[in-house]
Amino acid sequence: MDLLGDWWTPLVLREAFYGIRRFDEFQHELGIARNTLVDRLKRLVEEGLLEKVPYQAEPVRYDYVLTEKGRDFWQVLAAMMTWGDRWLADEAGPPITLRHDSCGHDTHAEVVCAHCKEPLRAEDVRHRMGPGYPPKLASRPDVMRRFAGQERH
Template sequence: MRRTSFANWPCSIARTMDLLGDWWTPMVLREAFYGIKRFDAFQQELGIARNTLTDRLRRLVDEGLLEKRPYQRQPVRYDYVLTEKGRDFFGVLAAMNQWGDRWLSGEAGPPIVFHHGTCGHDSHAEVVCAACREPMTSGDTRPRLGPGYPPRLAELPDVQRRFNRPDSLDE
Protein backbone atom coordinates (compact mmCIF):
# COMPACT_ATOMS: atom_id res chain seq x y z
CA MET A 1 0.00 0.00 0.00
CA ARG A 2 1.37 3.40 -0.97
CA ARG A 3 1.08 6.18 1.57
CA THR A 4 -0.03 9.71 0.77
CA SER A 5 2.85 12.16 0.40
CA PHE A 6 2.63 15.59 1.96
CA ALA A 7 6.07 16.64 0.68
CA ASN A 8 4.67 19.21 -1.77
CA TRP A 9 1.78 20.52 0.32
CA PRO A 10 1.92 24.27 1.02
CA CYS A 11 2.22 23.64 4.77
CA SER A 12 5.37 23.19 6.87
CA ILE A 13 3.54 20.93 9.34
CA ALA A 14 2.48 18.59 6.52
CA ARG A 15 5.97 18.61 5.01
CA THR A 16 7.54 17.85 8.40
CA MET A 17 5.12 14.96 8.94
CA ASP A 18 6.00 13.66 5.48
CA LEU A 19 9.66 13.69 6.45
CA LEU A 20 8.97 11.96 9.77
CA GLY A 21 6.69 9.37 8.20
CA ASP A 22 5.99 7.38 11.36
CA TRP A 23 6.55 7.31 15.11
CA TRP A 24 10.00 5.68 14.93
CA THR A 25 11.69 8.63 13.22
CA PRO A 26 11.23 11.15 16.08
CA MET A 27 12.24 8.42 18.52
CA VAL A 28 15.50 7.87 16.61
CA LEU A 29 16.08 11.63 16.68
CA ARG A 30 15.33 11.69 20.43
CA GLU A 31 17.99 9.05 21.00
CA ALA A 32 20.45 11.05 18.90
CA PHE A 33 19.80 14.04 21.20
CA TYR A 34 20.42 11.74 24.17
CA GLY A 35 23.86 11.04 22.71
CA ILE A 36 23.30 7.73 20.92
CA LYS A 37 25.39 7.49 17.73
CA ARG A 38 25.79 3.83 16.82
CA PHE A 39 23.35 1.50 15.09
CA ASP A 40 23.48 -1.18 17.78
CA ALA A 41 22.91 1.39 20.54
CA PHE A 42 19.85 2.83 18.73
CA GLN A 43 18.53 -0.70 18.26
CA GLN A 44 19.11 -1.65 21.88
CA GLU A 45 17.63 1.53 23.38
CA LEU A 46 14.52 1.54 21.19
CA GLY A 47 13.90 -2.19 20.73
CA ILE A 48 13.28 -1.40 17.07
CA ALA A 49 13.62 -4.03 14.33
CA ARG A 50 16.96 -3.79 12.55
CA ASN A 51 15.39 -3.39 9.09
CA THR A 52 13.12 -0.59 10.37
CA LEU A 53 16.06 1.17 12.02
CA THR A 54 18.12 0.84 8.84
CA ASP A 55 15.30 2.47 6.88
CA ARG A 56 14.84 5.32 9.38
CA LEU A 57 18.56 6.07 9.64
CA ARG A 58 18.88 6.05 5.84
CA ARG A 59 15.98 8.48 5.52
CA LEU A 60 17.38 10.82 8.21
CA VAL A 61 20.76 10.81 6.44
CA ASP A 62 19.13 11.37 3.02
CA GLU A 63 17.09 14.27 4.44
CA GLY A 64 20.18 15.83 6.03
CA LEU A 65 19.24 15.47 9.72
CA LEU A 66 21.97 12.91 10.44
CA GLU A 67 25.41 12.44 8.95
CA LYS A 68 27.18 9.09 8.68
CA ARG A 69 30.78 9.15 9.90
CA PRO A 70 32.91 5.99 9.71
CA TYR A 71 34.44 4.94 13.02
CA GLN A 72 35.71 1.51 11.93
CA ARG A 73 37.17 0.28 8.63
CA GLN A 74 37.05 -3.55 8.75
CA PRO A 75 34.10 -3.95 8.50
CA VAL A 76 33.00 -0.37 7.89
CA ARG A 77 30.76 0.89 10.67
CA TYR A 78 29.31 4.33 11.18
CA ASP A 79 28.36 6.83 13.82
CA TYR A 80 25.16 8.74 13.09
CA VAL A 81 25.68 12.35 14.12
CA LEU A 82 23.14 15.17 14.18
CA THR A 83 23.71 17.85 11.53
CA GLU A 84 22.73 21.49 11.97
CA LYS A 85 19.35 20.63 10.43
CA GLY A 86 19.01 17.72 12.86
CA ARG A 87 20.03 19.78 15.90
CA ASP A 88 17.44 22.37 14.89
CA PHE A 89 14.75 19.68 15.36
CA PHE A 90 15.33 19.90 19.13
CA GLY A 91 12.63 22.57 19.47
CA VAL A 92 10.04 20.21 17.97
CA LEU A 93 10.94 17.43 20.40
CA ALA A 94 11.05 19.86 23.33
CA ALA A 95 7.56 21.16 22.47
CA MET A 96 6.24 17.58 22.20
CA ASN A 97 7.85 16.78 25.54
CA GLN A 98 6.21 19.80 27.22
CA TRP A 99 2.78 18.89 25.86
CA GLY A 100 3.23 15.29 27.03
CA ASP A 101 4.37 16.48 30.47
CA ARG A 102 1.23 18.59 30.81
CA TRP A 103 -1.31 16.12 29.48
CA LEU A 104 0.16 12.64 29.82
CA SER A 105 2.33 12.63 32.97
CA GLY A 106 1.10 10.73 35.96
CA GLU A 107 0.90 11.95 39.53
CA ALA A 108 4.64 11.44 39.98
CA GLY A 109 5.31 14.16 37.41
CA PRO A 110 7.29 14.33 34.18
CA PRO A 111 9.49 11.32 33.45
CA ILE A 112 12.21 13.49 31.85
CA VAL A 113 13.14 17.11 32.56
CA PHE A 114 15.38 19.33 30.48
CA HIS A 115 18.27 21.04 32.27
CA HIS A 116 19.25 24.35 30.66
CA GLY A 117 23.02 24.61 31.00
CA THR A 118 23.14 28.34 30.32
CA CYS A 119 21.15 29.32 33.43
CA GLY A 120 21.50 26.09 35.42
CA HIS A 121 17.77 25.47 35.83
CA ASP A 122 15.48 22.60 34.92
CA SER A 123 13.00 24.03 32.44
CA HIS A 124 10.56 23.26 29.65
CA ALA A 125 9.84 24.50 26.15
CA GLU A 126 7.61 27.48 25.50
CA VAL A 127 6.47 28.85 22.18
CA VAL A 128 7.12 32.57 22.12
CA CYS A 129 6.83 35.23 19.45
CA ALA A 130 10.21 35.89 17.85
CA ALA A 131 9.35 39.62 17.60
CA CYS A 132 7.98 40.51 21.07
CA ARG A 133 9.05 37.41 23.09
CA GLU A 134 5.52 36.99 24.50
CA PRO A 135 3.96 33.49 24.60
CA MET A 136 2.04 32.45 21.50
CA THR A 137 -1.22 30.59 22.15
CA SER A 138 -3.99 29.25 19.97
CA GLY A 139 -6.18 32.09 21.23
CA ASP A 140 -3.93 34.92 20.06
CA THR A 141 -2.25 33.42 17.01
CA ARG A 142 -3.68 32.58 13.62
CA PRO A 143 -2.19 31.27 10.39
CA ARG A 144 -1.81 33.59 7.41
CA LEU A 145 -0.63 32.90 3.90
CA GLY A 146 3.12 33.28 3.64
CA PRO A 147 5.30 34.24 0.68
CA GLY A 148 5.86 30.58 -0.22
CA TYR A 149 2.18 29.72 -0.60
CA PRO A 150 1.47 28.91 -4.26
CA PRO A 151 -0.33 31.91 -5.84
CA ARG A 152 -2.63 29.68 -7.92
CA LEU A 153 -3.90 28.00 -4.74
CA ALA A 154 -4.12 31.24 -2.74
CA GLU A 155 -6.86 32.48 -5.06
CA LEU A 156 -9.17 29.53 -4.41
CA PRO A 157 -12.31 30.43 -2.45
CA ASP A 158 -11.85 27.68 0.15
CA VAL A 159 -8.27 28.83 0.81
CA GLN A 160 -9.43 32.44 1.12
CA ARG A 161 -12.14 31.35 3.59
CA ARG A 162 -9.70 29.26 5.57
CA PHE A 163 -7.20 32.06 6.08
CA ASN A 164 -9.66 34.94 6.55
CA ARG A 165 -11.25 33.70 9.77
CA PRO A 166 -11.69 35.73 12.96
CA ASP A 167 -8.57 36.63 14.93
CA SER A 168 -9.26 34.17 17.75
CA LEU A 169 -8.88 30.47 17.08
CA ASP A 170 -10.55 29.53 20.38
CA GLU A 171 -14.01 30.59 19.22
Protein backbone atom coordinates (compact mmCIF):
# COMPACT_ATOMS: atom_id res chain seq x y z
CA MET A 1 0.00 0.00 0.00
CA ASP A 2 3.02 2.27 0.35
CA LEU A 3 3.33 2.35 -3.42
CA LEU A 4 -0.38 3.06 -3.95
CA GLY A 5 -0.68 5.53 -1.09
CA ASP A 6 -2.31 8.14 -3.32
CA TRP A 7 -5.00 8.11 -5.98
CA TRP A 8 -2.72 9.35 -8.79
CA THR A 9 -0.59 6.19 -8.92
CA PRO A 10 -3.34 3.81 -10.13
CA LEU A 11 -4.53 6.49 -12.56
CA VAL A 12 -1.05 6.86 -14.07
CA LEU A 13 -0.87 3.08 -14.46
CA ARG A 14 -4.36 2.98 -15.97
CA GLU A 15 -3.29 5.50 -18.60
CA ALA A 16 -0.19 3.41 -19.33
CA PHE A 17 -2.52 0.47 -20.06
CA TYR A 18 -4.44 2.73 -22.46
CA GLY A 19 -1.18 3.25 -24.34
CA ILE A 20 -0.03 6.58 -22.90
CA ARG A 21 3.77 6.66 -22.76
CA ARG A 22 4.95 10.27 -22.70
CA PHE A 23 5.03 12.79 -19.89
CA ASP A 24 2.95 15.41 -21.71
CA GLU A 25 0.33 12.81 -22.65
CA PHE A 26 -0.01 11.66 -19.02
CA GLN A 27 -0.34 15.27 -17.91
CA HIS A 28 -2.93 16.09 -20.56
CA GLU A 29 -5.06 12.99 -19.98
CA LEU A 30 -5.02 13.21 -16.18
CA GLY A 31 -4.93 16.99 -15.63
CA ILE A 32 -2.24 16.33 -13.02
CA ALA A 33 0.25 18.96 -11.82
CA ARG A 34 3.71 18.58 -13.37
CA ASN A 35 5.50 18.20 -10.03
CA THR A 36 3.03 15.53 -8.89
CA LEU A 37 3.43 13.63 -12.16
CA VAL A 38 7.24 13.84 -11.92
CA ASP A 39 7.03 12.31 -8.43
CA ARG A 40 4.65 9.51 -9.46
CA LEU A 41 6.59 8.55 -12.58
CA LYS A 42 9.87 8.57 -10.66
CA ARG A 43 8.37 6.33 -7.98
CA LEU A 44 6.87 3.91 -10.52
CA VAL A 45 10.25 3.67 -12.29
CA GLU A 46 12.08 3.14 -8.96
CA GLU A 47 9.62 0.40 -7.99
CA GLY A 48 10.03 -1.32 -11.36
CA LEU A 49 6.48 -0.88 -12.69
CA LEU A 50 7.55 1.49 -15.47
CA GLU A 51 10.78 1.73 -17.43
CA LYS A 52 12.19 4.92 -18.94
CA VAL A 53 13.08 4.37 -22.59
CA PRO A 54 14.71 7.29 -24.46
CA TYR A 55 12.96 8.27 -27.67
CA GLN A 56 14.83 11.54 -28.36
CA ALA A 57 18.48 12.47 -27.81
CA GLU A 58 18.55 16.31 -27.92
CA PRO A 59 17.10 17.09 -25.45
CA VAL A 60 16.76 13.63 -23.92
CA ARG A 61 13.11 12.64 -23.65
CA TYR A 62 11.62 9.38 -22.48
CA ASP A 63 8.71 7.05 -22.99
CA TYR A 64 7.40 5.42 -19.82
CA VAL A 65 6.77 1.77 -20.66
CA LEU A 66 5.09 -0.85 -18.48
CA THR A 67 7.43 -3.57 -17.25
CA GLU A 68 6.30 -7.13 -16.53
CA LYS A 69 5.73 -6.06 -12.92
CA GLY A 70 3.69 -3.10 -14.14
CA ARG A 71 1.65 -5.21 -16.57
CA ASP A 72 0.85 -7.55 -13.70
CA PHE A 73 -0.84 -4.60 -11.94
CA TRP A 74 -3.64 -4.82 -14.52
CA GLN A 75 -5.30 -7.47 -12.35
CA VAL A 76 -5.54 -4.97 -9.50
CA LEU A 77 -7.10 -2.34 -11.77
CA ALA A 78 -9.56 -4.90 -13.15
CA ALA A 79 -10.62 -5.90 -9.63
CA MET A 80 -11.11 -2.24 -8.71
CA MET A 81 -13.15 -1.78 -11.88
CA THR A 82 -15.40 -4.74 -10.98
CA TRP A 83 -16.06 -3.23 -7.54
CA GLY A 84 -16.78 0.19 -9.04
CA ASP A 85 -19.12 -1.29 -11.65
CA ARG A 86 -21.10 -3.03 -8.93
CA TRP A 87 -21.30 -0.19 -6.44
CA LEU A 88 -20.81 3.06 -8.36
CA ALA A 89 -22.22 2.57 -11.88
CA ASP A 90 -25.56 4.24 -12.58
CA GLU A 91 -28.63 2.70 -14.23
CA ALA A 92 -27.03 2.92 -17.68
CA GLY A 93 -24.44 0.36 -16.57
CA PRO A 94 -20.65 0.27 -16.36
CA PRO A 95 -18.77 3.01 -18.20
CA ILE A 96 -16.29 0.50 -19.67
CA THR A 97 -16.76 -3.13 -20.65
CA LEU A 98 -13.94 -5.66 -20.83
CA ARG A 99 -13.96 -7.99 -23.84
CA HIS A 100 -11.93 -11.20 -23.55
CA ASP A 101 -10.22 -11.73 -26.90
CA SER A 102 -9.71 -15.48 -26.39
CA CYS A 103 -13.41 -16.34 -26.08
CA GLY A 104 -14.99 -13.21 -27.56
CA HIS A 105 -17.24 -12.50 -24.57
CA ASP A 106 -17.70 -9.42 -22.42
CA THR A 107 -16.46 -10.17 -18.92
CA HIS A 108 -15.35 -8.79 -15.56
CA ALA A 109 -12.57 -9.65 -13.14
CA GLU A 110 -13.14 -12.26 -10.47
CA VAL A 111 -10.87 -13.22 -7.62
CA VAL A 112 -10.80 -17.00 -7.48
CA CYS A 113 -8.90 -19.65 -5.57
CA ALA A 114 -5.78 -20.59 -7.50
CA HIS A 115 -6.35 -24.23 -6.54
CA CYS A 116 -10.08 -24.96 -7.02
CA LYS A 117 -11.10 -21.86 -9.05
CA GLU A 118 -14.05 -21.08 -6.72
CA PRO A 119 -14.67 -17.38 -6.03
CA LEU A 120 -12.80 -16.05 -3.01
CA ARG A 121 -14.98 -14.20 -0.52
CA ALA A 122 -13.75 -12.62 2.70
CA GLU A 123 -15.97 -14.85 4.83
CA ASP A 124 -14.46 -17.99 3.27
CA VAL A 125 -10.79 -17.12 3.75
CA ARG A 126 -8.48 -17.18 6.78
CA HIS A 127 -5.29 -15.18 7.07
CA ARG A 128 -2.12 -16.89 8.26
CA MET A 129 1.40 -15.63 8.68
CA GLY A 130 3.39 -16.56 5.61
CA PRO A 131 7.05 -17.52 5.48
CA GLY A 132 8.04 -13.93 4.73
CA TYR A 133 6.27 -12.39 7.73
CA PRO A 134 8.88 -10.28 9.58
CA PRO A 135 9.99 -12.21 12.68
CA LYS A 136 10.38 -9.00 14.70
CA LEU A 137 6.65 -8.30 14.19
CA ALA A 138 5.31 -11.84 14.64
CA SER A 139 5.51 -11.79 18.43
CA ARG A 140 3.87 -8.39 18.92
CA PRO A 141 0.58 -8.70 20.87
CA ASP A 142 -1.42 -6.74 18.26
CA VAL A 143 -0.13 -8.97 15.47
CA MET A 144 -0.77 -12.13 17.49
CA ARG A 145 -4.38 -10.96 18.09
CA ARG A 146 -4.82 -10.37 14.35
CA PHE A 147 -4.04 -14.00 13.60
CA ALA A 148 -5.55 -15.58 16.75
CA GLY A 149 -8.46 -17.85 16.01
CA GLN A 150 -7.61 -17.92 12.30
CA GLU A 151 -6.24 -21.46 12.44
CA ARG A 152 -8.71 -24.29 11.80
CA HIS A 153 -7.77 -27.92 12.04
